[in-house]
Every structure is written in C-alpha cells, then in structure tokens.
Amino acid sequence: MSEKNREEKRAARERMLEQRAADEATSKRRKKLIVGGAVLAVIAAAVITGVVVQNQRSKPETPTAAPAGTIGDKNLVIPVGAGNAPSVLTVYEDPRCPACGMFEREFSATIDQLEDAGKIYTNYHLVSFIDRAVPGKGSKTGANALACAQDAGHFRDFHDVLYRNQPDETSDAFGDKSVLLNLAKQVNGLDTPEFQACVKDNKFGGWVSAVQQDFDKSSYKSTPTVLLNGQPIYPKNGDEEITPANLVKWVDAANQGKQLGTAGSHGQTPAPTSTASEANNPSPAAG
C-alpha cells in the first residue's frame, strides 16, 4: 500500500518535472520567435522607411526650374553659339574635374572662335559628380553658379573664367560661394544682386541634380566627354589625338558644303580676341 503510494508520488513528481521542462522549452521557443520576429520587423520597417524618406528627399529627374535658354526635353542642356550652326559639339564637364580644366585651358579659345564663326553649336552638360569622390561641394555650387550665369546671359564668359581659375581637385575653393562671386566680377555685367542671390541661395540646385542624374543614366562614365555630332572625340577621334588644330579641321570637314550658322549670336558676349591668359593655378595631371 505504502509502496504503491510512493510509486505514485514519484510518478507524479516526474510528470511534473517533465511538464515543467516542456513548459520551459515552449516558453524559450516562444521568446526566440518573438525576438526573431522583432528583429525582422525592425529591419523591414527600416528599409521601408528608408525607401520612402529617400524617395521624398531625392531631387526630381525633371527639374522644377531651369535656367533661361536651356534646351533639351528636360531643359538640362546649356547651348552656346548659333542654333543653326551645322555641327553640334557636346561637352560633359564637372567644374572640379582637373582633366576638364586642362581641356578648357587648351580648347576654350578655339571653341569660342568656332562658335562665333557659326561653325558649331555647343551643348554643355554640367556634371557635378566629383563631390561624391572628393570631399567638398564645389562641383554642385560651381555648376549652380554656371546655371545662374546662363540665366543672366553670361554663361560662356563665366564658364571660361571659372575653368581658368580652377583649384586643385582636392581643394574645394568652388565650394566657397564668395570665391565664385569674386570670379564673377571678371565678367562684365554679371555681378548683379540677382546673380549673387542665385549663387547664395543655390537657386538651381535641383536642376544641377537633375543634370547629374541624367549623366548617371547615360553611357558616359568620365569627364570631360566631348562629342562632335554625336561621335566621341576626346581624347582621340579614331586614331587622331584631339588638338585645337585638329578640332578645327574636324569641324570644317563635318561642315563641308553646309551653310554656316549666324555668327556671334545667342546673346552671349563675344569671345576675347586674344587667347585667354594661361591658368593662374594649373592643376596636376588628371586621370
């Protein structure tokens, strides 16, 4: 009798322990599921928030405001020269890109002359991607200042002044708006309150971003990218190296038998007659 009783008691205790162990395992599993669920929920919430927030923060690919006189389906392109010139020179360049500075120092006088002779219609795309790789914001502020100059009808002169005074790639001088405003004083009629406000308020920041996003989606990967009637000519056109003389030769060849455009047009001040003075601050060779 007592023997049986003891046995029953022991069995009961064992059952209880088993039950307790099972309960503990269940609760542990449940805890783990809850923690795992919480972790995945945090991750999912973060990603969804990120996509929504960044989508709102990103500047539209079609700008809400563009500088006066820009062309193209989204007004992302700054044209210089006569619209009826027989050849189109397309230039993608970043205000901070040293290779662009070298290109400009070597070619801007020639390009200005070709424009003034009605031989080419230059289409500028103001890329601003050096800021991504090198600390600073001079690509974006410089591009905005160029857009402001376009808006004021002085793009070409300011563009030439800017590249002649380009700082080292690692120096972010163009990120300093007062530097840009000082350089603008070298261009007759540009140093106005409107222009100053436009530079200071980064008025065309959204447009600059749209131009960059357009470049991001293009097949071009570096600056300067230079096309003559759609064909890449920098650093070489086929086997021939680009030089000012070769550029003139290629343009004349492309224009052969065609009516030249209106000379010295587009409301831009004419090119300086002497070749532009050499750089104050030549940059070292670029990649």
Add this chain to the structure above:
Amino acid sequence: MAGPEAQPGEESAPRAAPAAPAWSEWVGLVVRLGLAVVWGWAGLAKISDPAEAAQAVRAYEILPEGLVKPVGYGLPFLELALALLLVIGLGVRLVAGVSALLLLTFIAGIGSAWARGISIDCGCFGGGGHVDASQTEYLQEILRDTGFLLLAGWLLWRPRTRLSADGWLAR
C-alpha cells in the same frame, strides 16, 4: 533570411556542449560593437545624397534600372537597422546571419565587377560609381569585407555576448 533563426546548437547547448568560457562573451561584446560601428558608418555615409547612393548601385550594372533606386535608398537603412540591433544586442545570431548574407552579397558584387572588367568604386562607405581603371581597389575592398565577415561569423558561432538584450531576456 531564414537560415540563422533555426538554432540547433542552442537547444542542447546547456547539457551537451561545455559552456563557452566567460571571456568569450566579452570578446563577443567587442565583436558585436565592432560590427555595429561598421554598419553604422556604412549606412550613414550613404544617406546624404540619394542620387549618389542610387548611382553606386547602378554602376555595378547588375540590377535592372527599376531596382536601382529602391536598393540604393533602402540599403543604408538596412545597415543602420543592423547597427542598432547589434548595439542593443537583440537577436544577435539572426542579425549576424543577415550581416553575413549581406557581406557575401557585397563580396560577390565586387568580385563580379572585377571579373567583368568594369571600373567602379564599391561605394561601401559612400561614394561609389565609375572611377578610372587605375583607381579600382577590388582586392582591398574584398579583403575588408572578408574581415567584416569574420566578425559576423564569430557572432554566428558565439551569439552570447555581454551586455546584450538577448542576455537580459534569457534571465
């Protein structure tokens, strides 16, 4: 993301495996916080310019254009979420598993760019996009990510760490 959640080792751990030495939980804490710093830094560096983040993704030429922006926009926040979870130490093994998967994806992406001969910056800590062929650093980038992968591996192996929400919940 399923794999690491099942934890066959841990069920039997208290009985079978000898408990990990106490110092390993301190090592685990350092590893956990180290990986948190990596993700936090990587995430923050990619947030300021959404277009830049999208271009870093686009430059790999792997994803279709429709996925470029969602990935570029969402990835930094995924990294920040992992950093946050590692700092508080919640679900360490699962977070380490997700971290390892993400790092393997990055390594595969960089390796693929290298193998295809395109010239990009990995954009691991901001930046990204095309660079001059002479400026690619694929080997360094892969070695660095492999180092981070070792941190995640440690936490997969020894998810119990000091001063963690997991430890607090297990009490």
